Amino acid sequence: MLATAPDFDMLIVGAGISGIGMAAHMEMQCPGKNYTILEMRDNLGGTWDLFKYPGIRSDSDMHTLGFVFEPWKHEKSIADAPSIMDYLNTIVDERGIRDKIRTGHKVISTDWRSDEARWHVTVQLADGSQTLMTANFLYLASGYYDYDEPYDAGFDTGAFKGQVIHPQFYPEDLDYAGKKVVVIGSGATAVTIVPSMTDKAAHVTMLQRTPTWMFSRPAKDRLANFLRKILPEKLAYKITRWKNIKMQDFAFKQARSRPERVKKALKKSIVQSLGEDKFHEPTFTPPYDPWDQRLCLVPDADLFEAMKSGKADIVTAKISRFTETGIELDNGDHLEADIIITATGLKLAIAGKIAVSQDGEPVDFAERFYYKGCMFSNLPNLAVVFGYLNASWTLRADVNSDYICRVLKAMDAKGCDIAEPVLPDDHGLEEDDIFDFSSGYIQRGKHIMPRNAVAYPWRLNQEYISDRKIMRDSPVEDGLLSLRKAGANSLHEGEKMEPAT
Structure with a gap:
């Protein structure tokens, strides 16, 4: 002992x-x-x-x-x-x-x-x-x-006169009302931030160097809410949980076994949410198969709704340099910005x-x-x-x-x-x-x-x-x-x- x-x-x-x-x-x-x-x-x-x-x-x-x-x-x-x-x-x-x-x-x-x-x-x-x-x-x-310490993408932002923020240290009191915002990144954080800032910002641009596979689903689970009304709470939760587990597993295995079929389904869903006139295929076509990286969830198609309203857009390009007023891209375009958010990962x-x-x-x-x-x-x-x-x-x-x-x-x-x-x-x-x-x-x-x-x-x-x-x-x-x-x-x-x- x-x-x-x-x-x-x-x-x-x-x-x-x-x-x-x-x-x-x-x-x-x-x-x-x-x-x-x-x-x-x-x-x-x-x-x-x-x-x-x-x-x-x-x-x-x-x-x-x-x-x-x-x-x-x-x-x-x-x-x-x-x-x-x-x-x-x-x-x-x-x-x-x-x-x-x-x-x-x-x-x-x-x-x-x-x-x-x-x-x-x-x-x-x-x-x-x-x-x-x-x-x-x-x-x-x-x-x-x-x-x-978040991931440092190595950007030289010294020339930029506005604010540069990483989401991991986002200041709660940031005033972005009426300002132009550029969010660098295409992962879950960027996909969340962009539509959420359109309530006050003049415009929000998601600048992606590489597209990400996205899928939309309702934020409310109708079956779960229905089951809660007719079944004991724990039983309703157990059924919904197992249903979602099986759906996740099925979707992942389908993506791995039939990637081309899943690609078509994901693109079709985006077209339905965004409209054919605003759907630009290269913007939503990553150079990898679905679930080679984690899929990005777009609840209630909020990102696509923000794009349809003209309050947000997605630009696919690489960064040449940061200027006093924004970002110069490798295609010669310039993105004007008052605030740059570097959602470049963890x-x-x-x-x-x-x-x-x-x-x-x-x-x-x-x-x-x-x-x-x-x-x-x-x-x-x-x-x-x-x-x-x-x-x-x-x-x-x-x-x-x-x-x-x-x-x-x-x-x-x-x-x-x-x-x-x-x-x-x-x-x-x-x-x-x-x-x-x-x-x-x-x-x-x-x-x-x-x-x-x-x-x-x-x-x-x-x-x-x-x-x-x-x-x-x-x-x-x-x-x-x-x-x-x-x-x-x-x-x-x-x-x-x-x-x-």
Whole structure:
């Protein structure tokens, strides 16, 4: 027995969707466990509290971006940030989680001590001072991108006399009434900002260097709202959630197996929304297949409506230089602007940029294999969340939270305090591309990402339906996850390692 217990059974890093989801699962499945959530910012919510740009909303439906255990009750299934924040605040209040969130606590580093079976976590407080906490298990729910530094596209904007803003640091008090706005980018952020700013701006231009595949759907899910009227709330939510999961899965697989057919369908939908007279095919024809990058959602065709009204347009060109009054393009045209918004993407970060070490040796995640999409080879008592690229983030967060609670209960049942996915040096695993996506932020960040095997469980899958079944039904003790006590150098008597597959 260890002389003293750690401060916490579990430390959860991050009070966004992933962290709150883990806490809720702890309350439901491991009510006797002592945990807390460390959040570096002053409020919960993560992404949904950080970003303040106009129109910020989900790009997935809230019946799948919402949690499996908490029905989405709002009429709109494509929700704005305030509605999502209301949802998260309701959960932390109703489930007794709020008192376990410590804001203004930034995790700087953490070291796993094998002899103590605990993490030593260095935390920086809001006043700049530091404190040390210990925990048996560490759950990194810190998201996938750098909160401090967005992607720098390398623009030389020095000549421009107006304002240049990145959406990650959008000032809430920005006055854009009557001004010309140019939004550089063609991803989800740009597609959201452009129609949202047309309420006050004189004109908004989306300047895209490369087009993006877009699709439109109603912000309200008529079936979901109908089912809520005739069925118990939880049942209506369950049906709608599963319907949307299956639709997402079908659409993704159709795009991969029949890309030309999907291209035609997407273009036809845009023509119907925008009108043939305003549809310019090159503007809406990317040089890649649908779902080689994430599709951009246009709820209620708001972008196309803004274009039809003349308040917004899309220009496809490369930037030659920034001038005092706007942007000179490589085709010789000049875009006049008072405000330029550089919606050029995020910068990937692994483990929330925390300096992770194991018995004093730095951990390089790029040298570790994923285990069941949430743990890492030969790294004990640590789990993370990296959501799906082809579906809602929360689907993985729910699956991982449920699985880790099962691991904790298995550890208790055997009197163990260490859970480690063991991979021998001579594993012989065949490696796979961790992300079969061509998105810029994905490609830029691949070098820091963990390794991925062709065969499960040493990989991060992109198929929720199969992941859900495997994670829920497969035994925790699979011959690969070692459960043991501190100081034990081998598996429990009777356990036998199975070969890696």
